[in-house]
Amino acid sequence: MSKRLKLSKVIIYSVLGLLALITIYPFYTTIITSMTTQAAYMRNPLMLWPLDFNLDAYEYVFHNSNILTAFRNSLIVSVGGTFYSMILTVSAAYALSKTHVRGTRLMMYLVVITMFFSGGLIPTYLNIKNLGLYNSLWSLVLPGGISTFYMIIMKNAFMDIPKELEESAYIDGANDLVILFRVMLPLVKPTLACIVLFYAVDKWNEWYAAMLYIQDKLRQPLMYVLRTMVTKITGNPQAGLDAQMMEKAQTVYPVGIQKATILFTIVPIMLLYPFLQRYFLKGIMVGAVKG
Amino acid sequence: MKAKKCWALILAVLLTIGCFSACADTPAASGAGSSTVAAGETSTAVNTDETDPFAETVKLSIGFWGSEKLGGDELWNDYIVPKFNVDFDYIQMDFSDYVEKVRLLAASDELPDICVSPGRTDYFSYSEQGLLKALPDDLSDYPELEAYLDTPSLPFYYIDGKLYGIPRGGGRNLNNAFAGSFYMVRKDWMEQAGYEEFPTEWEEFFTMAQDVMALNPDGISNLVGIAGSTTEILDPMKSSLSKIGEGFQLIDGQWAPAEFNKEDNIPWLELGRKAYQMGVIDKNFALDDASVAKDKILAGQAFCGMLYMTAADMQSLAEQFESANPGKSAEECIGFYLPPNGFDGKPHAIYSAVNIGTMFSAKMSDEQMDRTLRFIDWILTDEGQTMLNLGEKDKDYTLEGETFTSLLPENPATGKQYTYEEKYPSCIIKQLVTWGGDWAKVSPTVDKTYRDIYNDAEAYVMENATYAEYNYEVAWTKTDAMSKWNYMADFEQGFVKIIMGTDNIGAMYDSIIEDTLAKGGKQALAELNEVLAAKTE
Numbered sequence: 064m065s066k067r068l069k070l071s072k073v074i075i076y077s078v079l080g081l082l083a084l085i086t087i088y089p090f091y092t093t094i095i096t097s098m099t100t101q102a103a104y105m106r107n108p109l110m111l112w113p114l115d116f117n118l119d120a121y122e123y124v125f126h127n128s129n130i131l132t133a134f135r136n137s138l139i140v141s142v143g144g145t146f147y148s149m150i151l152t153v154s155a156a157y158a159l160s161k162t163h164v165r166g167t168r169l170m171m172y173l174v175v176i177t178m179f180f181s182g183g184l185i186p187t188y189l190n191i192k193n194l195g196l197y198n199s200l201w202s203l204v205l206p207g208g209i210s211t212f213y214m215i216i217m218k219n220a221f222m223d224i225p226k227e228l229e230e231s232a233y234i235d236g237a238n239d240l241v242i243l244f245r246v247m248l249p250l251v252k253p254t255l256a257c258i259v260l261f262y263a264v265d266k267w268n269e270w271y272a273a274m275l276y277i278q279d280k281l282r283q284p285l286m287y288v289l290r291t292m293v294t295k296i297t298g299n300p301q302a303g304l305d306a307q308m309m310e311k312a313q314t315v316y317p318v319g320i321q322k323a324t325i326l327f328t329i330v331p332i333m334l335l336y337p338f339l340q341r342y343f344l345k346g347i348m349v350g351a352v353k354g
Numbered sequence: 355m356k357a358k359k360c361w362a363l364i365l366a367v368l369l370t371i372g373c374f375s376a377c378a379d380t381p382a383a384s385g386a387g388s389s390t391v392a393a394g395e396t397s398t399a400v401n402t403d404e405t406d407p408f409a410e411t412v413k414l415s416i417g418f419w420g421s422e423k424l425g426g427d428e429l430w431n432d433y434i435v436p437k438f439n440v441d442f443d444y445i446q447m448d449f450s451d452y453v454e455k456v457r458l459l460a461a462s463d464e465l466p467d468i469c470v471s472p473g474r475t476d477y478f479s480y481s482e483q484g485l486l487k488a489l490p491d492d493l494s495d496y497p498e499l500e501a502y503l504d505t506p507s508l509p510f511y512y513i514d515g516k517l518y519g520i521p522r523g524g525g526r527n528l529n530n531a532f533a534g535s536f537y538m539v540r541k542d543w544m545e546q547a548g549y550e551e552f553p554t555e556w557e558e559f560f561t562m563a564q565d566v567m568a569l570n571p572d573g574i575s576n577l578v579g580i581a582g583s584t585t586e587i588l589d590p591m592k593s594s595l596s597k598i599g600e601g602f603q604l605i606d607g608q609w610a611p612a613e614f615n616k617e618d619n620i621p622w623l624e625l626g627r628k629a630y631q632m633g634v635i636d637k638n639f640a641l642d643d644a645s646v647a648k649d650k651i652l653a654g655q656a657f658c659g660m661l662y663m664t665a666a667d668m669q670s671l672a673e674q675f676e677s678a679n680p681g682k683s684a685e686e687c688i689g690f691y692l693p694p695n696g697f698d699g700k701p702h703a704i705y706s707a708v709n710i711g712t713m714f715s716a717k718m719s720d721e722q723m724d725r726t727l728r729f730i731d732w733i734l735t736d737e738g739q740t741m742l743n744l745g746e747k748d749k750d751y752t753l754e755g756e757t758f759t760s761l762l763p764e765n766p767a768t769g770k771q772y773t774y775e776e777k778y779p780s781c782i783i784k785q786l787v788t789w790g791g792d793w794a795k796v797s798p799t800v801d802k803t804y805r806d807i808y809n810d811a812e813a814y815v816m817e818n819a820t821y822a823e824y825n826y827e828v829a830w831t832k833t834d835a836m837s838k839w840n841y842m843a844d845f846e847q848g849f850v851k852i853i854m855g856t857d858n859i860g861a862m863y864d865s866i867i868e869d870t871l872a873k874g875g876k877q878a879l880a881e882l883n884e885v886l887a888a889k890t891e
Contacts, residue, residue: 101653101678169361185461192462275458278446280422294450317645 097121097323101316120319124327129280129288136200137267137285138331144204144266145259151209152258156217157243178211184275191276202276203269203284210265213258220254221247256339264332289324293317407495408439412725417445417459417466418712419452420782430780433741438729445469460485465715468726468786471519474830477511477710481518487714487723488516496727498526498734502787505529507707507826522711522785525792526734531703531821532812534791535590538651538671539658541689546571552691556595556625559694563634566657574655579634581656582647584850587639588626590660590693595622599704602828608883609828613845614867620860621697626853640850651688652678660693665808666794669801685803692811696820703819707826712786733787742784743793745774758798774799831885835878843870 095113096104103114124130159167159174182190187206196202224247232242248255270286277283416424421444424430435442445466447455453472459465460480471477480486493500503520505528511517521528539552547566553559563579570577580587592598596619598612605614613619629635636642636656647659652675663671672684679687696702712730714723732738744751745762752759762772775781784790794800795809848866852859871879 101649104653169365172365184458188458189462274448274451275455280446291448291450294448316649 093322093325097319097326099319101319104316104318120316120323121327123320124289124292124323129283130285132281133283133285133288136282140200140203140269140284141263141266144207145262147204148208148210148213148262148266149255149259152214152217152262153243153248153255155209156214157221157247159214160218160221162222174211174214188275197276198278198282200277200282203266203272206272207265207269210262213261217251217254217258220251224250260335260339263335267328267332286328289328293321293324407724407728408437410721411439411441412722413441413443414468414722414726415443415445415466417447417452417456417469418783418786419447419449419470420780420785421446422448423779423782425780427778427780429741429745429778430783434729434780434783438725438732440725440729465713465717467715467718467722469713469715470786471710471713474709477519477713478513480713481513485716486518487716487718488518489520489714489727490723491516493727495724496731499727499731502526502528502734505708506705507824510707510826510830511710519710519713520730520787521708522788523708524789525795526739526788527792528708529705530792530812530816531705531819532815533593533662533703533706534664534808534812535593535660535662535693536668536690536811537590537658537660537693538648538663539689539691540566540651540654540687542687543569543571543657544689552689554695554699556591556629556694560625560629560632560634563629563657564632567634572654576655578636578650578656579658580629581636581642581650581659582639583642583644584640584846585644586647586660587635588846588849588853591622591626593704594693594696594702595625597822599702599706600822600825602825608879609886610879611843611845613843616860616863616867620863623849623852623859623863626849627855627859630853635853640854651675654679663690664791664794665800665804666797668804668807672804690804690807690811692815698820701815701819703815703821705821705823707824707829730787733784739784739790739793742781743774743790743797744799745778750774750777753798756798756802760799828882828886831882831889833878833881833885835874835881838874839878843873843875845870 092109095110097120098113098116098118099110100115100117100119103110107114155174158164159171161167181187191197191202191206196205228246228250229242232246237245268286269284270290273284273287277287418424424444425442443466445455445459447470452470456465456469456472457476459469460476463485465480465485477486481488493503499520503517505521508517508521508528511519511521524530524534537552543566544552544562547562547569549562549565553562567577567579596612597603597615598619600612602609603612603615626635636646636650647656648661648671650656651659652671661667661671668690672688675684675688676682692701714726718726733742740747744758747753749761751761760771760774762774762777764770765772765776795805795812797805845866848862848869852862852866855862
């Protein structure tokens with residue numbers, strides 16, 4: 064290899080390596096900070112390894128008796144909600160991709176309007192209450208059934224598939240449902256994976272709706288419980304900590320708690336991502352191509 | 355083309371119908387409380403039974419940040435509920451989200467019977483909308499509450515002669531001007547630098563901090579002299595050395611914010627800049643958050659910092675110091691001192707205005723209001739305070755002279771004896787009325803050392819202070835322009851720039867005032883003065 068090529072490779076790899084380090088370092092710092100003591104952190108906020116290794120922050124997080132219940136609730140909402148949303152999204156997208164059918168254009172206009180206008184917080188709250196969804200996990204699943212944006216991405220993916228494939232399936236005697244499940248969905252796997260990940264992350268991160276609609280502590284999702292925990296340790300101490308956590312609160316510090324909760328919440332999504340990565344990279348460009 | 359226009363018309367009509375349908379009356383939602391009194395009506399004091407005011411069971415819904423802790427222990431289920439004969443319904447909310455939830459409930463006309471108030475503006479708004487029930491005119495059945503409400507700023511919360519909520523104060527005495535601000539100081543470093551007493555003058559205080567930093571007894575790199583956020587650095591200077599606490603002052607015959615008083619503000623700003631240039635104030639104070647002073651002192655990274663605290667907080671900080679610094683004694687290393695005095699050689703105190711902390715739904719009946727007020731009245735009694743802080747004598751604790759002994763059992767989760775809050779979480783109900791700061795002054799659970807520090811400081815301030823009073827009548831006068839005042843004025847940032855800057859202080863100060871006036875402040879103040887002038891005519 065020529066000297067010039069070697070030098071350029073060195074420069075390229077160095078820059079990329081530096082960028083990779085810059086990207087990874089905040090994540091690494093989060094792990095380190097969550098495993099150290101307050102005194103060590105105050106002495107040296109930037110550490111390469113945990114000084115005074117300590118897992119009190121995680122003990123504080125797991126000391127909350129509701130944490131596993133909240134985790135279960137989040138899992139139910141994420142898995143069940145994603146499944147429900149995908150059924151609705153795929154069905155709506157497939158139907159609306161049939162542009163030759165009368166009324167689809169009007170339907171699209173009506174659907175797009177909902178992207179710009181919504182009922183507002185108060186009507187939504189009253190709607191949830193009157194439908195009997197208050198204080199139920201269904202309030203976190205049903206109202207956000209379809210995201211218009213994701214549905215449009217899905218519709219575009221269906222429209223990109225050549226019509227000839229469908230026609231040949233019709234000729235072979237397949238009906239619409241068979242075509243959807245046997246022909247169309249396998250061809251839009253990247254987009255499907257992408258939308259599944261988007262929905263899963265959205266529902267996993269949901270806390271605001273839980274704050275408004277879930278009264279019962281045993282039905283609160285993980286994000287809301289962790290948010291409450293972090294705001295209690297960093298906010299007004301006069302509001303009082305949960306009795307079980309008061310003991311632990313003496314030995315932990317707010318930054319450590321925040322880092323521990325960040326790690327605890329992103330681990331499930333990080334475990335899911337490698338399986339969807341190859342689809343994600345393909346699917347992320349889909350919505351950008353054409354309208 | 356015609357078809358397109360047709361479809362566009364149909365779409366427009368559908369949209370319009372959709373908009374109007376949202377304006378339809380909603381059926382009465384299953385809200386809190388029973389609806390036997392018209393919205394906004396005043397309740398009358400009701401004594402359902404001369405001999406036993408608690409004869410009838412009453413239902414009450416409660417929306418409060420401690421709601422989740424209620425109903426799960428003996429204190430609540432075996433004492434409070436039977437005593438007051440109330441069937442409680444709890445609306446869950448947390449301290450971090452109660453403001454949003456209460457506003458949502460108010461907008462949906464579903465306020466619980468007893469509800470914490472998000473703030474002053476919301477209180478006035480809800481009472482004007484008829485969402486709140488007024489307290490009875492005659493409070494003789496609730497003597498503690500009646501005494502509690504005797505405070506100068508409360509009349510400004512009256513609307514048409516009626517009060518629609520009760521204030522939440524630091525303690526049971528709303529007329530206490532002592533703010534509870536102390537400097538937490540590394541006493542051992544102070545003594546090593548040759549200072550036996552904490553300075554009572556600001557220049558001497560800054561010099562002491564500088565001497566300690568130069569000595570650096572523990573050899574800490576980047577040792578901070580005075581740590582804190584913007585509030586913690588500026589507040590003690592402002593309170594001691596200026597009259598900013600008055601809110602509004604008459605300046606050249608016109609009412610204006612106290613920050614507009616150049617003669618009053620330049621001296622303390624000069625002192626602040628001098629301290630910053632001496633290097634004793636944390637260089638990053640403009641970026642730091644409120645917990646940083648405490649954190650840095652506990653970690654041995656700072657000499658001192660100002661904190662608002664009770665005697666119980668002092669004890670807690672001392673314990674945290676020993677936990678963070680094994681081998682060091684808090685008694686030897688940590689001291690709590692009042693901020694230095696003002697230019698007149700005296701401490702300064704301000705009678706702040708109270709805030710409405712708890713309000714009551716207009717859907718409450720008179721019986722429900724009576725029961726609620728009797729409950730609140732009990733919270734304010736010595737019996738109530740003892741029950742909610744210590745428990746029952748000889749069952750939960752014993753007290754022999756000054757010697758307090760807890761009789762609570764061991765907590766199986768921690769292996770240590772229960773604290774009162776762990777055993778009876780529902781004791782948080784005391785925060786419905788007060789934060790309980792005054793209890794810490796007398797509580798036998800707080801070390802006498804810290805109680806004495808706090809009580810002696812309070813006595814000194816109350817006896818020697820130069821007093822000021824917040825001009826709530828002027829500050830709370832509502833005009834359209836004044837409602838946007840917070841967007842026009844950011845004096846704190848301006849003062850930070852002056853302290854950290856190098857340009858002429860007078861010129862920088864004038865620039866802040868001119869900026870504020872240019873952003874609409876001139877019109878706002880003109881409107882305010884017009885309204886005030888009309889009131890006095």
